[in-house]
Amino acid sequence: APESPMSSSESVKSLTELVQQPCPAIETSKDSKPHESSEPPVSESQSTTPLPLSGHSALSIQELVAVSPELDTYGITKRVKEVLTDNNLGQRLFGETILGLTQGSVSDLLARPKPWHKLSLKGREPFVRMQLWLNDPNNVEKLMDMKRMEKKAYMKRRHSSVSDSQPCEPSSVGIDYSQGASPQPQHQLKKPRVVLAPEEKEALKRAYQQKPYPSPKTIEELATQLNLKTSTVINWFHNYRSRIRRELFIEEIQSGSQSQAGSSDSPSEGDSCDGVDTEGPPEGKPSGLEADEYSNATTKSQGGQAESAFEAGEEVPQDARSSEKTESFHLGMESLEDTDDESRLKAPRQSSPPGSQSSGETLETMPNSATEEDASTSAASTSVLTGESSFKSKESSEKILSLPSTSSTLAAGSQKANSIQSLFNFSEAVSSKNTRDNSLRKKKAANLNNIIHRLEKAASREEPVEWEF
DNA sequence: TCCAAGTCAATATG
């Protein structure tokens, strides 16, 4: 139903051609790459292409990816989703047989595709596979067959095990865990999977707002205070950072470039914070990707404040799990730093009440590298807290760095390609919904921290890095 | 070593 008028179709061509007809005879056996030369070592490793790969061309997917023109990841996932739902094909089947990925990964990929230019070679692979699949006239049919086969196998199995009530057939490979006895005990060999409580996540998010890249010391403290393993805290930060980054990417795609300097959305602006963060559900685009998550610390400043947010958890030695914890602390965000030594500049008392205007600049400064931590922390956190106001500096910084925005200046081969897709410019299609401006803002603020971090890191270096935020 | 990018796989949700 949703429109999908785009005249896309052709863009696809190029890739198809690359696949279908290039490579003449040259057989392969160990490849003798027809291309240039580079990278003599590595590459092969082995098979690398367990999947069908439509018609099995002589080229490996990796090679295809390497020569693939820029693809419209968003458009591809959109079409794949359509085809799958229209034909009642599940992500699991599709993922396992076409992409070689698990259901969860497919779900993620389809829901939040990253723009092509942000993907690594590895990350592009699934998209090339999807494109290939879309180009295959029998794609659906093949998958349907697979589905049937699976069902048949399943039926067969069921049939055979009918007799005994306990189909317990460890079957499969490997040494079964034999004396498992009752499936109750033991299992602990597989780790229970940590599940962070909402309060713990909140606390981590607050910590993130203050310092996206906590020092080992800070991490240690967080772990202790939240009663979590250090590795869990580290992993959480890694995951959170990269997931926030991804959210920013999709914003980038959806809101299309459009980054007109100048006026921008002046209205609103100051207000916002105020009360409730009314997540404007007003009207929604079809595909609801509302996922603001990552930023909803929502933190409307106010009240609370001071007091390291975690103080509470401190004196509760008993096991963390299940315990509700107090949860009381209102977003006190404030440096949880003081707990440790700390000394030198104390974070400004600053509670964040109204009027607290950010400390604008701060970036560009930071010349000295040593001691970073503190300085950046306070600066960053301050701006984050005040959110709105900090924008000023944000924009200025962007200017300084001249962000490339959509960049993606193709370059794929010599422009001769002409027909090569043009996708990727559906920009204004959906205009901007300043609805989520608020959350967007927070995300950007978070991203700013990231930028600052990288700037600092590069500060001690010369070379003209390539910044793309 | 740290980090980012990709994934997996357990488990939430629908």
Added chain:
DNA sequence: CATATTGACTTGGA
């Protein structure tokens, strides 16, 4: 059942 979320792990780069 299917799809979405998410802590942990794997790779590869510096």
